[in-house]
Amino acid sequence: VSVRPEQESGVLRYSLLERVVHWLVAIAFIYLMLSGFALGYPRATWLYDVLGGGQTVRFVHPIVGVAFTLGVVLMLVVWLRDMAFDGSDRAWARDLPSYVREGHSRVDVGRFNAGQKGYFWFSVATGVLLLVSGLPLWFPGLMTGGWNQLARLVHHALFLLTVGGFIIHVYMSTVMLPGTMPGMTGGRVTRAWAAWHHPGWFRKQEAGRN
């Protein structure tokens, strides 16, 4: 059965461009995280074999890193306006405990809630800092001796922060809040999902349609 546009149900959550940018960043991040574990943890060096050998990992990791940061910059361009903090975010942050308990905020949330905005800006910041701290590791001649070790330390610390964010992000979008993932794959979410999690944004969508 072919699905024509008028038969599509639900609300368009993410445009094609937004989804392309998200998955570019996501796939790059997953590769960087796995190869990063191999490079940073002796007990994870078996990942070298999975990813094509240590020399390949050393060669590819920085290149994917540049792609990742470029993706993050694109993400910034695409979502800059929607991710700006506003008055409702303070209320959402105050309501965080009940959000964690219920999986639902009592605040009238717009397109993105304060948690999503926070994760976005966290990703932008770490995306840029990871590239900056990675440069001396990519080109060891840039700095000497102890500076390289310091860069390694900073790169590693930032990496761990992003892994933490990644675990929370994936858990929430796949396991915790059903109906979220279709927004990032097919682009559409159910009306119930939209009205429940992003009521302000949903009303605007509905108003626009009518």
Add this chain to the structure above:
Amino acid sequence: MSTELGLAVKRRSATPSSGTNIRRDHSIKQVEVSKLVDIDLCIGCKACEVACKEWNDLEVEETHNFGSYQSHEDLTASTWDLMRFNEVELEGNDIAWLIRKDSCLHCEEPGCLLACPAPGAVVQYENGIVDFDQDNCIGCQYCVSGCPFDIPRFDSRTKKVYKCTMCVDRVTNGLEPACVKACPTGSIRFGTKEDMTIYGEEKVSKLKARGFDDAVLYDPEGVKGLHMMYVVPRGEMLEEYGLPNEPTVRGASFFPVMSGLRKLGSLATWAGLFGAGLFFLRTGRRFPPPEDEALASAREKGRETDMRSPGETDGKGGERS
């Protein structure tokens, strides 16, 4: 000079618990070997350089005159041994001509090994030799940053790092390293670390008797000692010889932080995964309510938002106007 044959591995880079000593009595160790360069006896003939090239079958690199007796300006991926010449003006119109054989010093605490993230790319044997296994090298050059003596050299063709092996292939077969064999004055010696230390200390006291008051045996504690020591007649001029006064693994102060961060990182990652699992078991999945309920809730919130900020139109709630 007696060395036990065979190679027991003491440490491998990026390998947890890499000790392999299964002997019942751990005090029975493989004999530690060492080279000793008696700078007093060195005439700067560069026979060691040639022997190194020859034994290791290393490409010959063209030299050029840059105003020094030195054959090449620096070590390279295929020049593992280099006689460094340095002229230093002293007080009273005197001059010191400092000549030093520069090659890997085979630290007991090797900065290259500690910095290396590739399993087995740097290996330290029980006899003290620190060797690179290029098959395992990933070409990251962290060893270059970690070395306090600026020894390892990256080759841009093979994308691997190279340095002196202390002729590990000769040593395991009961021979001295090639540079030792070629040295015509006995300036480069080879034996057990113990014998070489005794020789070095005796030589230092002889030098002192001859008026070299600052003569030292260069075997610095910062890297837990060397397996290529120097007898330096002018111990006050270590830096001029190109020997750091107090060498330590480069960035050594970051290593404990790094290892703490690694432990914290793996703990936090596992805790995060288990935490997510536990959180799931406790709270499960949060489905939205049926559509009519969700819609009613959204409309209700819209009314509340409008009441709070009357000028705003419906649907702007939570968004920047």
